[in-house]
Amino acid sequence: MKSVKNGVFAALAAAFLTVLVGLTPGSALAEGGPLPADQDMAMGDPKAPVTVIEYASMTCPHCAKFHNAYLPEIKKKYIDTGKVRLVFREFPLDRAAYQASILARCSGADRFFPYIKILFTQQSNWARAKDQKTALAKLGQMGGVSISTFDGCLADKKLGDGILKTRKDGTDNHKIESTPSFIIDGKTYAGSLDLAAFSKVVDPLLK
Numbered sequence: 113m114k115s116v117k118n119g120v121f122a123a124l125a126a127a128f129l130t131v132l133v134g135l136t137p138g139s140a141l142a143e144g145g146p147l148p149a150d151q152d153m154a155m156g157d158p159k160a161p162v163t164v165i166e167y168a169s170m171t172c173p174h175c176a177k178f179h180n181a182y183l184p185e186i187k188k189k190y191i192d193t194g195k196v197r198l199v200f201r202e203f204p205l206d207r208a209a210y211q212a213s214i215l216a217r218c219s220g221a222d223r224f225f226p227y228i229k230i231l232f233t234q235q236s237n238w239a240r241a242k243d244q245k246t247a248l249a250k251l252g253q254m255g256g257v258s259i260s261t262f263d264g265c266l267a268d269k270k271l272g273d274g275i276l277k278t279r280k281d282g283t284d285n286h287k288i289e290s291t292p293s294f295i296i297d298g299k300t301y302a303g304s305l306d307l308a309a310f311s312k313v314v315d316p317l318l319k
Contacts, residue, residue: 149274
């Protein structure tokens with residue numbers, strides 16, 4: 113059993129090295145503390161003609177499917193070409209998702225989306241762990257977030273309250289009831305959107 117666990121964590125470490133390659137060693141943490149929860153994290157050109165807001169829970173399998181299977185194609189076709197800006201907002205459905213959201217915020221601006229990618233890629237490992245917090249802490253260490261730093265972020269009431277406020281705002285302002293949900297041109301689309309479904313909604317807005 114021990115050798116299997118060691119193999120899993122070795123694989124996770126290798127995955128982190130691949131995802132985080134090219135980032136400077138000192139960029140693991142945001143200067144002055146974790147990223148504020150009211151600071152939208154987005155990928156793509158701020159001047160893109162279409163903005164898509166995604167509400168996601170880090171323990172949601174359908175969210176993981178979107179990020180692992182569909183987002184790479186969507187990113188290549190729409191985000192990397194300057195057509196769409198994707199804003200990511202936390203909508204934790206349980207304690208583990210809340211803690212994972214804090215870990216991503218704790219990592220700093222340069223590593224936020226790499227952490228999101230790893231958390232979704234490895235979701236079946238850490239989300240099903242008996243001790244999810246410890247599993248998340250180990251993931252954090254592999255990407256440069258120490259256990260003490262992670263604990264400090266978990267104890268940061270302003271950060272935690274901010275993440276919960278993001279969820280509440282999603283419910284109050286956009287009637288979000290499940291994840292993933294997407295806000296596109298003022299309309300809410302529930303469920304994981306593959307490239308075809310995404311294109312059906314976005315393409316008319318680009319004409």
